[in-house]
Amino acid sequence: MSLRDPNCVFCRIAAGEIPSKKVYEDDDIFAFHDIHPWAPVHFLMVPKEHVTSMAHVGPRHEPVLGRMMALAGKLAQQEGARPYPEGGFRVVVNTGADGGQEVHHLHIHVIGGPRPWLKG
Numbered sequence: 001m002s003l004r005d006p007n008c009v010f011c012r013i014a015a016g017e018i019p020s021k022k023v024y025e026d027d028d029i030f031a032f033h034d035i036h037p038w039a040p041v042h043f044l045m046v047p048k049e050h051v052t053s054m055a056h057v058g059p060r061h062e063p064v065l066g067r068m069m070a071l072a073g074k075l076a077q078q079e080g081a082r083p084y085p086e087g088g089f090r091v092v093v094n095t096g097a098d099g100g101q102e103v104h105h106l107h108i109h110v111i112g113g114p115r116p117w118l119k120g
């Protein structure tokens with residue numbers, strides 16, 4: 001990957017340099033379990049390209065973001081979320097300080113599974 005920040009933890013996870021519990025990978029997308037899960041299902045999906053946040057997204061990111069959104073529900077169910085409507089899942093993208101973003105590589109939280117959850 002050329003579009004990578006060597007100091008970014010999620011770039012390094014997507015490149016396999018930092019271990020993670022992988023959920024899914026293709027040429028453009030990497031998904032892995034959150035280390036501090038809020039719920040029975042909680043994984044993160046990232047573009048392999050370093051994109052700092054949702055506020056940095058432009059037209060050229062539309063295909064990969066569209067694919068991530070389309071994949072989220074399928075992976076949630078593979079990871080143990082029950083089907084809609086009694087099951088389902090939540091998709092969250094924290095952006096910037098007010099948005100509660102802690103890791104500055106765009107990531108989609110996919111959260112689900114039977115309640116109660118630790119948060120949310």
Ligand code: AMP
Nearest residue numbers: 009020033034035036094100101102103
């Ligand atoms: P936020 O930027 O607030 O959307 O949250 C970043 C999320 O990344 C948190 O839920 C962390 O638990 C998670 N996280 C941070 N470092 C790692 C890591 N090395 N592996 C897996 N998840 C991580």
Ligand code: ZN
Nearest residue numbers: 008011050105
């Ligand atoms: Zn990155």
